[in-house]
């Protein structure tokens with residue numbers, strides 16, 4: 423698995439990591455056992471970056487449990503998602519408990535109360551409980567505010583959606599991140615699974631074989647990661663076979679412009 427510097431955050435990350443929205447919000451024993459199996463498979467394949475949030479129900483707790491004994495080998499990204507500073511402090515206490523007293527990338531979820539939470543995160547960073555600070559938003563309508571936060575000089579990474587059918591970040595956010603040296607975490611590489619509903623025919627994927635791509639999810643991940651300004655993609659899955667499929671996209675050779683355009687055309691008109 424290729425590793426990249428997550429901008430100037432000081433973190434080294436594998437290019438394929440994993441999200442935990444919906445998938446890790448499990449409460450029964452069998453669900454937790456499956457989450458542990460998913461994490462174990464990801465670690466064996468080098469996909470050792472995990473993204474969570476208190477917004478994702480039980481996900482932080484379940485992820486923390488699955489990382490027992492492996493915490494030092496992984497990069498944990500989670501978020502504050504709180505209206506008040508009391509709620510934020512409570513979320514931080516819980517997350518530090520789940521993740522061995524340290525969060526590697528602590529992000530402000532959907533920019534909720536960002537000014538207030540940045541001050542808290544800066545204090546935690548000074549104290550050594552947080553390694554890098556980031557901000558996330560899923561909606562292009564918030565990218566103006568996101569750009570303002572990026573330009574504040576107070577964050578080292580952003581998390582944004584990017585896939586062949588959702589390219590809003592290309593015009594301003596990705597160039598700004600590159601100019602400022604910020605890390606870029608890519609959420610929703612499969613458009614919440616929507617891009618996988620109709621899959622191009624095997625013959626249409628054949629031209630991508632020299633790039634190590636044999637499946638449509640791999641083509642989509644490689645499309646994202648072939649932009650060197652994108653440092654880690656975080657597909658969510660609850661299927662160990664899909665973990666393997668996705669991790670295989672994390673190695674060169676990377677697509678050139680022509681292959682990226684080809685995949686974007688396939689995404690618009692599958693099969």
Ligand SMILES: NC(=O)c1ccc[n+]([C@@H]2O[C@H](COP(=O)([O-])OP(=O)(O)OC[C@H]3O[C@@H](n4cnc5c(N)ncnc54)[C@H](OP(=O)(O)O)[C@@H]3O)[C@@H](O)[C@H]2O)c1
Nearest residue numbers: 441442443558609610611612613614615657658659660664
């Ligand atoms: N900060 C924010 O505002 C925000 C918003 C949205 C998401 N996120 C983060 O980004 C992560 C990813 O986004 P997402 O969960 O919305 O969507 P996604 O990763 O684009 O798509 C997830 C879907 O793809 C399927 N999938 C994954 N790998 C597959 C494979 N190899 N073959 C077939 N199906 C596959 C999964 O189903 P299976 O379980 O069957 O594999 C799941 O239904 C989230 O989990 C979360 O951590 C952050």
